[in-house]
Amino acid sequence: MSQIIDARSDTVTRPTPAMLEAMMSAEVGDDVYGEDETVNALQSKAADLFGMEAALFCPSGTMTNQIGIRVHTRPGDEVICDELSHVYLYEVGGIAANSGASVRLLKGDRGRFTAEQVRSQVNSRTDVHAAWSRLVVVENTVNKGGGACWDFAELERIRGVCDERELALHLDGARVFNAIVARNESPRDYGRVFDTISICLSKGLGAPAGSLLLGPREFIAKSARFRKMMGGGMRQAGYLAAAGLYALEHNVARLRDDHLRAKTLERELQGLAYVSSVLPVETNIVIFTLDAHLNTEDFLRTLQSHGIKAGSMGGSTIRFVMHLDIGDDQVSALVEKLRKLKIA
Numbered sequence: 001m002s003q004i005i006d007a008r009s010d011t012v013t014r015p016t017p018a019m020l021e022a023m024m025s026a027e028v029g030d031d032v033y034g035e036d037e038t039v040n041a042l043q044s045k046a047a048d049l050f051g052m053e054a055a056l057f058c059p060s061g062t063m064t065n066q067i068g069i070r071v072h073t074r075p076g077d078e079v080i081c082d083e084l085s086h087v088y089l090y091e092v093g094g095i096a097a098n099s100g101a102s103v104r105l106l107k108g109d110r111g112r113f114t115a116e117q118v119r120s121q122v123n124s125r126t127d128v129h130a131a132w133s134r135l136v137v138v139e140n141t142v143n144k145g146g147g148a149c150w151d152f153a154e155l156e157r158i159r160g161v162c163d164e165r166e167l168a169l170h171l172d173g174a175r176v177f178n179a180i181v182a183r184n185e186s187p188r189d190y191g192r193v194f195d196t197i198s199i200c201l202s203k204g205l206g207a208p209a210g211s212l213l214l215g216p217r218e219f220i221a222k223s224a225r226f227r228k229m230m231g232g233g234m235r236q237a238g239y240l241a242a243a244g245l246y247a248l249e250h251n252v253a254r255l256r257d258d259h260l261r262a263k264t265l266e267r268e269l270q271g272l273a274y275v276s277s278v279l280p281v282e283t284n285i286v287i288f289t290l291d292a293h294l295n296t297e298d299f300l301r302t303l304q305s306h307g308i309k310a311g312s313m314g315g316s317t318i319r320f321v322m323h324l325d326i327g328d329d330q331v332s333a334l335v336e337k338l339r340k341l342k343i344a
Contacts (some may be wrong), residue, residue, distance in 0.1 A: 028238035038238030075100030111142030147285030
């Protein structure tokens with residue numbers, strides 16, 4: 001049987017032998033007591049990388065985002081984000097359930113809004129009828145926007161609006177390293193612009209689990225309490241943290257390979273008759289729309305029968321994601337299979 005090409009997500013990767021070796025040799029302790037040396041090392045490394053005071057290791061990016069929002073807001077406050085944002089679409093209504101906050105949605109360009117859009121939507125704090133605008137959330141890269149990267153100058157302008165209107169600014173940086181590599185940016189620039197940052201270790205960086213919430217020391221101390229409340233207090237978590245340390249040290253620069261493979265796939269898809277359009281590819285995510293007469297579920301089943309796993313992004317859109325388990329040979333095989341598909 002031919003090898004399955006799993007391009008559903010960059011979360012499907014498995015630890016490499018070298019990562020597994022790092023995990024198995026980790027020094028561990030009880031992290032709830034702050035005694036896991038490897039967790040502490042990971043938190044220190046990540047905070048220093050972005051120029052932040054402290055970091056908190058959590059099981060998932062949803063948890064780091066939701067803890068961040070919970071600490072930034074109070075019940076009845078309002079969170080401003082894009083209509084495509086992960087915190088709104090894919091975190092199970094967590095903003096309402098965990099924080100009691102409402103959401104003001106902006107309509108940006110593939111998930112990227114402007115500083116002026118933020119300014120125009122901030123509620124007056126003297127209006128007793130309106131929710132108190134408290135927090136702006138940016139997602140970079142934008143998953144549903146096809147891995148789109150933000151213009152850093154616009155992020156700085158949004159920072160300026162937040163300062164003017166007394167708003168906090170949080171980055172859902174699940175794939176921020178993809179943006180950093182694609183745009184030749186510095187993590188410390190992000191640490192300078194954002195109050196808090198969530199980074200994911202289990203997507204393009206290849207760790208089996210784990211995300212980090214970065215921010216001021218007092219903020220992270222409060223966050224640790226909410227992590228415990230949400231059931232995220234792990235014990236000998238250093239085995240997972242060791243994978244995260246290995247990922248930060250070895251798997252960031254190689255993201256460029258994923259981006260190049262995604263561009264190869266983009267070019268191929270643009271020439272296929274059953275593809276209506278392809279979102280511009282900047283990083284490792286390729287989203288395309290099927291011809292109007294095709295059924296999405298039937299198309300996914302056809303791909304599966306040819307050894308290809310892909311995901312749906314709703315409607316007639318399909319997503320491929322490149323990652324460290326898809327090399328040049330797999331991309332060549334994928335392209336060949338796509339060319340030979342008989343789609344009626």
